Amino acid sequence: GLSTAAALARRPSMTGAVLRSAVPLPPPFQAPLPIPAVLEPVGDGRYEITQREAVAEILPGLKTPLWTYEGTFPGPTIESRRGRPITVTHRNELPVPTVVHLHGGRTPASSDGYPTDLVLPHGHTASHAMHDPRAVVTTLTRDYTFPLDQRPALLWYHDHRMDFTAPAIWRGLAGLHVVRDDDEDDLGLPAGDRELPLMICDRAFAADGGLAYPALDPALRERPGVHAAYLGGVLGDVILVNGAPWPVHEVDAARYRLRVLNASNARHYELAAVTDDGRPVPLVQIGADQGLLAAPVPHHRLPIAPAERYDVVIDFSQVRPGERVRLINHLGADRTRDVMAFHVTRRAPDDSRVPDVLSTDLPTWRRSEATTVRDFSFRAGHTPHGRGWVIGGLPFDPTRTDVATTLGATEVWRLIADVHHPVHLHLVGFRVLSRGGRPPLPHDAGLKDTVSLRPGEAVEIITRFDGYRGRYLFHCHNAEHEDMGMMANLEIT
Ligand code: C2O
Ligand code: CU
Structure with missing residues (x-):
C-alpha cells in the first residue's frame, strides 16, 4: 500500500518537483530526535543486516510502510575502527532485488555494490533476475567485506540498484557508518552524548500515510508532466532528521559535535543555526566527507548537497539555558525552512576542545x-x-x-x-x-x-x-x- 496521489506542485522540471503531502503536517520541534541504534556484531568483525519491510509512525498517528535495514529508518549505525576489516552479510527479504553501497568506503570492487551486483529477494530464483541481462551477479544473501583502511569519517550505506536507487532510498534504505581511530579519539572533541549524527532528508506523505513518490504511484506515473517533474529530482515538503519530522533535542550549554549527512534524493540545504531572537550561532566545521580538516573553519551558512557530509562543532554555551537554537535551511520555503531545534536546558561542565590542528595527514596532491x-x-x-x-x-x-x-x-x-x-x-x-x-x-x-x-x-x-x-x-x-x-x-x- 504505497502512496495514493499527492498533488505535484508546478515547478520547472530542471529544479525538481516539490511533492506536497496529502496529510496535515505536525508543528515543528515536537518530536524528540531519534538516535539510530548501533548495530551489534554477531562475531568478531561480523555483522548481519536483514532488509525487510516495516511500518513506522513518522508523522503522529500515521502508519508509514518502509523498506528498511533491520526494521528501522535510518538503518542501524555501524561503528568501526580504521584498519579493522568487517564483513556485513545482507539478507534480502524485500520484494525486489537490492544492491548495497558503502558511500565513502575504500572498498574492493567486489564489495562496492556495483548497480548490477544484486542481492535477490528470498523466495525468488536466480533465473528470475537473469531476465534482466544486465544483472551480472545475483545471490540471495551477500557478504560485503570492508577493509576500512581509511581516514576516520562519517560514511553511509544505501541502496544502489541500477535505475531504481532513488525510490529505494526514498522508501528507507539508508543508514550511517562511522569510522573512528585513536588519533581522532585523542583530540578531545565533544563525544558520547555530545556527538550527534544528523541524517537530514526530505519526504512527502500520501493520504494513506505512505511515502509519496511519482514512480511508486501508477496513477501519478501516467499523468502528463510527472516524468518531467521526476526528471529534476524529487523533493518533499517534510524535513526528517534521523527519521523524525523537524525534531527537537535537549542539550547542555556546552559544545556538541554534529555529524551531518544530507541523505535527501535531490534537496540542497544551506544550514545555519540561530537563536529564537535571531542571533546566529557559528557552525565550526572540523571535517568533510572523508574526515577531519587540517584546521577548523567557522561558517555562518553551510551549503550541503545530496550525499555530502559535514562534521561541525556548535557551542551552546553562548546560549542561555531555556533558549532554543534552530537549525534552519536558507534555501527552504515555508515548512522546508526549518530543519530541527536544540533546546538548551542547563549549564554543565565541558572539557571538550576544538584543537587548532585537527589532522596532518591530508593528501597534498599537486x-x-x-x-x-x-x-x-x-x-x-x-x-x-x-x-x-x-x-x-x-x-x-x-x-x-x-x-x-x-x-x-x-x-x-x-x-x-x-x-x-x-x-x-x-x-x-x-x-x-x-x-x-x-x-x-x-x-x-x-x-x-x-x-x-x-x-x-x-x-x-x-x-x-x-x-x-x-x-x-x-x-x-x-x-x-x-x-x-x-x-x-x-x-x-
Ligand atoms: Cu554511488 Cu552514495 O553513491
Ligand atoms: Cu545531477
Whole structure:
C-alpha cells in the first residue's frame, strides 16, 4: 500500500518537483530526535543486516510502510575502527532485488555494490533476475567485506540498484557508518552524548500515510508532466532528521559535535543555526566527507548537497539555558525552512576542545603531479528511456568503460554542469582545486568524495586512484539524475 496521489506542485522540471503531502503536517520541534541504534556484531568483525519491510509512525498517528535495514529508518549505525576489516552479510527479504553501497568506503570492487551486483529477494530464483541481462551477479544473501583502511569519517550505506536507487532510498534504505581511530579519539572533541549524527532528508506523505513518490504511484506515473517533474529530482515538503519530522533535542550549554549527512534524493540545504531572537550561532566545521580538516573553519551558512557530509562543532554555551537554537535551511520555503531545534536546558561542565590542528595527514596532491587531465560535462540529454541526464554526452551503460586509469595515477578532473549536480566518485577521496576559476570556497576544504557543481561553474578536483583495482563508478548523487543515466564507469587496472 504505497502512496495514493499527492498533488505535484508546478515547478520547472530542471529544479525538481516539490511533492506536497496529502496529510496535515505536525508543528515543528515536537518530536524528540531519534538516535539510530548501533548495530551489534554477531562475531568478531561480523555483522548481519536483514532488509525487510516495516511500518513506522513518522508523522503522529500515521502508519508509514518502509523498506528498511533491520526494521528501522535510518538503518542501524555501524561503528568501526580504521584498519579493522568487517564483513556485513545482507539478507534480502524485500520484494525486489537490492544492491548495497558503502558511500565513502575504500572498498574492493567486489564489495562496492556495483548497480548490477544484486542481492535477490528470498523466495525468488536466480533465473528470475537473469531476465534482466544486465544483472551480472545475483545471490540471495551477500557478504560485503570492508577493509576500512581509511581516514576516520562519517560514511553511509544505501541502496544502489541500477535505475531504481532513488525510490529505494526514498522508501528507507539508508543508514550511517562511522569510522573512528585513536588519533581522532585523542583530540578531545565533544563525544558520547555530545556527538550527534544528523541524517537530514526530505519526504512527502500520501493520504494513506505512505511515502509519496511519482514512480511508486501508477496513477501519478501516467499523468502528463510527472516524468518531467521526476526528471529534476524529487523533493518533499517534510524535513526528517534521523527519521523524525523537524525534531527537537535537549542539550547542555556546552559544545556538541554534529555529524551531518544530507541523505535527501535531490534537496540542497544551506544550514545555519540561530537563536529564537535571531542571533546566529557559528557552525565550526572540523571535517568533510572523508574526515577531519587540517584546521577548523567557522561558517555562518553551510551549503550541503545530496550525499555530502559535514562534521561541525556548535557551542551552546553562548546560549542561555531555556533558549532554543534552530537549525534552519536558507534555501527552504515555508515548512522546508526549518530543519530541527536544540533546546538548551542547563549549564554543565565541558572539557571538550576544538584543537587548532585537527589532522596532518591530508593528501597534498599537486597539479604538477597529475598525469592526466579529464573534462566531464554533467547535462540533460537523451537516454534509451527518453529524456534524462548524461555525463560527457553519454547515459550510463554498464558495459562501457568511460575512464580507464591505472592504480596509483594522479588525475585532475574538470567538471562542469548545466544545473546543480552533486558529483560523487567511488573508492577515492579528492580535493577541490578550484571553483569557477577561483580558489575553492571555505566549505570545499578537506578531503571530499562528493562535490556540489553549481550551474555553469567549472570545478576542478584532484585525486589519486590508489587502493584497489577494478570497476568503480562516478555519478551524480541527485538520486533521480543517477537513475536517469547520470553515471559512468571507472576502471582501475
Ligand atoms: Cu552514495 Cu554511488 O553513491
Ligand atoms: Cu545531477
